[in-house]
Amino acid sequence: MQKFYRRSAPVLLSLAVWLLLWQMLSLRLDAEILLPAPHVVFRRFCALLVTAELWTAVLFSFVRIAGGFLLGLLCGASAAALSARFRPVKEFLSPAMALIKASPVASFTILLLTWVPSRNLSAVIAFLMTLPVIYTNLLAGISATDPLLLEMADLFGVGRLGRLRCIYLSQVLPFLRSGCGLALGLCWKAGVAAEVIGIPAGSIGERLYESKIYYDIPGLFAWTVVIILMSLLFGRIFLGLLDSAMRAIERM
Template structure:
């Protein structure tokens, strides 16, 4: 009886897995269909307007992108912006986790940071960019702006995760005298990591938006933001759309790679 029950459960599990796989495939197919639909709408609208200065066609954007990819300044601009924006993002992660840990340990530190985090979250990105241009060179502006926009998200979510740690687990750790690195690894890590992962997912898009905005206003030579600004000045709509597509593509690819590496790290730590 028990064996048959276990067999039935396994079959049910396999059936659920198969349905899940089929659903995943259908979702992917639906996304491709939806993207194709909107590309066709874009193409038809561009053809109806007949003025590429107003709305360039996706074919023209693809051709322009193909021409840009074959030039050295294109890769220099992508590398320039990528290093700075990702650098600001990673620095914000380190600072956010550190500040959250210190805020949990010391109430005076939490109270000290509270008004700063509130101001950063409430102030428009453009205001920070213009203010920071007074003190920071334009080449380093995107690093600082990305850092500043991501920091409150990481800090708030990690601190919330620490505060919501299961009290029963902490009491058990006290009884068995689990302290230091072992407590952080076996208790706080598993409790805080979902909050941290969620914060990273939200911050990935924000760091690119704010970083590129900083480059558009600061106009550092050889950056994607500078290329966007030049396209706007000369009404070069194909370039404008091509560089926008590059930003979206790089942002999405980096986000997927980063989240994949994060999930692998979480799995490695939990199973060690």
């Protein structure tokens, strides 16, 4: 328990300082339409928690953004494995990955609106944000595999499955975790931004857009808190499971 308090105290102190600065700036502006006070946003957030509107929007956006992330993870890992094994695949995919990473999210979103129904837009955007990050990190991890370990595997006649379990997984998983940590933040921000542009009915993006249209600034802040909490919760759960898998592999 004491260890928990020692680790949490600096975070809680930092959070308290930022909330104090927010409160002071809100009092200075004295205009809720510009910057509502923290307690106003908190009251609005608590009011949202007991509404069906919140939970249906959360479910709508979570399923699509999390699904897009998981699909991007699967495709990115598969593409990285193929690129590491076959050089022509790497050369073929390289321009596409560079294009996806360099293109603005807004451009992708508007372009995809002509091909994809708005209700599935956030899933596609989350997929596109995740794919190149996972691909690049895993490809770097595979390329960084110690060649001496591979020579030792050849010497002792270790098969492909043994190499995968004992060499590649232990070498690549830290790169995978780093890529997932980065991709999780990107896909949530980009996915919700796509919903704000596409305005699919029943989404968090639609609620953000309505708050902006009707100048409901406390509501805008409250929905932003919802998005942050969703992103943090999903990220903590997913990375926690990945860490558990990494520890299990290390013990094998």
